[in-house]
Amino acid sequence: MNILLKASSGMLSSSIQITGSKSESNRLLLLQALYPQITVENVSDSDDSSVMTKALNSDDNVIDIHHAGTAMRFLTAYFAVTPGKEVVLTGSARMKERPIGILVEALKSLGAKIEYIENEGYPPLKITGTEIICDKVTLKANISSQYITALLLVAAKLKNGLEISLDGEITSLPYLQMTLNLLNQVGISAVLENNVIRVKPLEQVSPIKLIVESDWSSASYFYSLVALAQKGTEVSLSSYVQKSLQGDSALSEIYKELGVETIFSENTITLKNTGEAQKQLSLNLVNTPDIAQTIAVTCFGLGTACHLTGLHTLKIKETDRLEALKTELTKLGAVVIVTNDSLTLEPSVHINSDVAINTYNDHRMAMAFAPLALKTSIVINDAGVVSKSYPSFWDDMQQVGIAVKTL
Template sequence: MKRIVITPPSKVRADITLPSSKSICNRALVINALAGGKTRIENLSDCDDTRVMVRALSEMPDTIDIGAAGTAMRFLTAYLSVNEGTRTLTGTERMLQRPIGILAEALRTMGADVEYIGREGYPPLRITGHTLTNGETSLPGNVSSQYISALLMIGPALKNGLKLTLTGDIVSHPYIDLTLQLMRAFGAKAGWTSENQLTVEPHPYEAPSSYDVESDWSAASYWYEICALMPEAEIELPRLYRKSPQGDSKAAHLFASLGVETRYEAGRAILRKCGTPVSRMEYDFIDQPDLAQTFVVTCAFLGIPFRFDGLQSLKIKETDRMAALITEMRKLGYVLTETDGRILSWDGTRCAPDPHPCIDTYEDHRMALAFAPACIPLGELPVNNPHVVSKSYPHYWDDLCQAGFGIREEEA
């Protein structure tokens, strides 16, 4: 096991080049493949999830191992269903524990040939692709938006287009809208026809010559966290825009409540510590679940009690993030409470911290990314298995060093 110890600088003045949005990259890659692969995608991410997608789409081997890339598992399940050939789609042990049944069954109702090789409703899958003639199906609106996006993106490849009905409450609207925006950028005719119905016309994609991917707002959130926890900070982040289709761009508004202002100039966001944080924070993260870990750590170390709702999807991420947050925050002296499997709260209750705490990362990139800034109030913080950041932000530790943080390796 590898371990690093992170130490903070006294202040931060930094210009950081973030990874590009993997949410946009992975959608653009699938859409471009469906459009014939003619578009040059600029600023493509070098993270694990995107590299897995690039390799799968370019090589199309008989067995595609996507590792821990949940986005790739969902998007490729749909993509392979409309592309000729029989392929097996598999991943890590954790990936084989993450449900895929809702998407697979929806595809089956459309005529797709999707088989479970092992446990019913879970990967690995054997998929035989062919033209799908039934373009009508439905999904619960409260499932992962990646299921919905996976179906939408193959819509133009269906003989009769797609008519997708979402039942019940619809969550993660921003990610659905992001998918629609990207599809339209590639010439698709797709959109909402009512508050719970989406339609994609059987109109082929028309590939633009190039497509530029903006920086990742999820990755930006960790620099907002650093700004909030640091006594003095000013951080510039290129390719971040006020009007972004990424749902996690909400981070700028939320961090304003925690004393971080955002100024947009010349295609970049400039973060600065100013103002007084709120005394308590309540928010429903149903549309931004990937920001939850960032705000849990930030609020606790600012001494701000919180109640965060809409976190039910955290249980089926790379790890059970609810349980992981409770365990790791207790090591640092904070007692969190989970309610109804969807609410995480802290009322200010403290406990004795571990005498020599070390953060475990649970094979989850966002555990490492969100906890690293806690070294600022703590003085130093050991983190186990720091390599997990490669999933979404491979050069995170290098960027911290550039900003003045110290990082040394230790024997675990």
């Protein structure tokens, strides 16, 4: 499905309910599978969380998680420590290009039984669940936090718990802190100290109900929309709290520089355009790489120069997000330079109209470019890809003043 986006006559609605965080949901779904005493509410309605739920409840010998990278990593650890379970874990063609060797080798060093079916270091995997006795492993600290989180989520179910030593500077620290906080909330002892994480074994937890906070990554597109709108424009989003577990809550500070004020009230944030966007922006997004695409597109739409660093993990996402950003922004008239871990954008003076944006099977490419419709008409190819994390995205865009036409 390809769609044409244009600005309609004005903001039609200023209040949007956003589904639960995909990151929190998938962590809690796996913990719930390990500890049935946990009840989870406001679970994300994303494809990734649906895939996760289906896989955890499946008796099949072959589990296909399609494009869901989080599910691939978390389930690799889950099935590896589930005695008596034997599965083949596979995914889409792109998933078979996304490395998983770091996690597999870490699990194997602990005693897990995992084989590569096709290419060494990549899915699909044959996993034979077994009891894990070893309790110490060392990993590079700058790897994707999802590898470390996968180990943490199953750690308390290991006979002797787990001690993870992290070598170097930790990447995406907020995501690790989210995991540790959720473990602590359900009653698991998990502590990060001096680059060493220690998780104590725990057979079962006390009954507990947890409500998933709405997804801050999804909120980023409304920050972009408000930044590109007229001064005084307001949009309210729920359900959010000021002290969030999600690293992407840094949006409230980052977007001050792009002319958006965040007003917190009970379970709601209101985004307001102050008309005070900076002419240049320099950010290290090592802790929040998922919002890099949104920020880059916002800066382009505002004519703001930007230099974004800390983006090395974007090379192994649903697509190579840095190259994809460069390609699509260039079509619109941008001057962009990317390296292995950075993106530099020169201030724009003109935005081309009726450009078709390719999405590369990447939900964030589709959603990041959508707010530009406030500046120019734009086509989004394969727009249905948003269902991976935000199925109602195009409906919500229409509510806030973006006309959506199927081509």
